[in-house]
Amino acid sequence: MKTEEILKLWTDTKLQINPERDFSSKVMSRIYEYDRQRKKPLFDISRLVEIATSNPLTKAAMIIGGAAIGVLRIVFLLRTFLWC
Amino acid sequence: MSSIGSGLTVNERETISQVLRGNVGAFRLLVEKYQTSIIRFAANLLGDSHIGEDVAQDVFFAAYKKLASFDPARSNFSTWLFSIARNKCINEMKKKKVVSANELLGKITANNLSDGIANQELFAELDKALQTLPGRQKRAFIFAEFENLPYQEIAQIEGVRIGTVKSRINRAKKKLRAALEIFNVETI
Numbered sequence: 001m002k003t004e005e006i007l008k009l010w011t012d013t014k015l016q017i018n019p020e021r022d023f024s025s026k027v028m029s030r031i032y033e034y035d036r037q038r039k040k041p042l043f044d045i046s047r048l049v050e051i052a053t054s055n056p057l058t059k060a061a062m063i064i065g066g067a068a069i070g071v072l073r074i075v076f077l078l079r080t081f082l083w084c
Numbered sequence: 085m086s087s088i089g090s091g092l093t094v095n096e097r098e099t100i101s102q103v104l105r106g107n108v109g110a111f112r113l114l115v116e117k118y119q120t121s122i123i124r125f126a127a128n129l130l131g132d133s134h135i136g137e138d139v140a141q142d143v144f145f146a147a148y149k150k151l152a153s154f155d156p157a158r159s160n161f162s163t164w165l166f167s168i169a170r171n172k173c174i175n176e177m178k179k180k181k182v183v184s185a186n187e188l189l190g191k192i193t194a195n196n197l198s199d200g201i202a203n204q205e206l207f208a209e210l211d212k213a214l215q216t217l218p219g220r221q222k223r224a225f226i227f228a229e230f231e232n233l234p235y236q237e238i239a240q241i242e243g244v245r246i247g248t249v250k251s252r253i254n255r256a257k258k259k260l261r262a263a264l265e266i267f268n269v270e271t272i
Contacts, residue, residue: 003261009203010210014230017124017133019140024115027144028108034145035108 096161103151111151115144118162121231122169128226129173130180131215139176143169159240166233167241170223177219206267213263217256224249225256 020026040047052058096117102110122143127136146168147154154164214222220242227238228249239246 003264006203006206006264007210007257007260010207011229013207014128015124017120017127017136019119019123020137023119023123023137023140024112027115027119027141028112030141030145031108031111031148034149 097156100151100154100156100161103148111144111148114147114161118165119144121162122165125166125169125226125231126173126176128214128230129223130176131211135176135180139172140169143172146172160237163237163240166227166231166237170241173223174219206264209263209267210260213260217259221252221256221259224252225260228253 052062096114099110099113103114119140123133123136123140125136126139126143127133130136130139143165147165150168154161159167214225217225223242224238227233227241228235233241235246235249238249242249
């Protein structure tokens with residue numbers, strides 16, 4: 001038998017891989033579970049922490065926000081002392 | 085089924101829109117349409133049908149999560165899906181124990197073969213030879229020969245020129261033919 005014939009027969013055998021019957025159901029279950037987790041209430045403390053720590057931009061925004069509030073508090077305090 | 089733009093079918097576009105609008109169940113249509121190709125690709129690339137199925141699950145899950153980023157103007161849905169599969173398989177191969185090419189080739193040459201060697205044995209040796217190919221050549225060969233993807237689509241998935249794809253496929257075929265020469269298979 002020639003090389004090309006063997007390669008052709010071999011290629012045909014490689015095409016015979018078929019998925020398990022419930023493959024799509026397994027994928028969809030995973031997706032539904034992911035969506036269920038994603039749709040948890042927003043004001044869940046653990047979820048807020050998770051969001052803040054997973055996204056660098058959110059993390060940076062929270063740090064900057066915290067620093068800004070701190071500066072405003074100092075300014076407000078100084079202003080109160082100076083007025084007295 | 086009619087076709088639009090870059091080869092995305094109208095039904096596919098509608099299904100993707102439905103999923104993005106919140107009809108999660110519609111994603112099953114996409115899974116069912118592409119599951120065989122993705123599983124076959126992963127199984128052949130990784131040389132293991134069970135790992136192939138696990139990776140294929142990860143591919144569809146990642147595709148669902150990233151579906152909003154799919155741009156039909158840039159590629160077919162199948163090209164996009166195969167790109168995800170390619171990356172997942174590369175990651176999986178990094179995790180897998182690497183079997184050296186020499187080790188496998190050693191097994192091939194050590195076989196004491198009779199003239200009437202069964203096709204199954206030849207196929208097993210071709211499987212081994214396929215797994216010893218460099219990843220790029222193996223992927224290009226599998227995309228072209230098993231998945232029948234056009235060179236242009238393979239080039240897009242791999243992020244290389246069409247000429248490079250052709251060259252990789254030719255080199256892969258040459259090595260597979262060479263693996264058969266050991267068995268005194270008649271070459272043409």
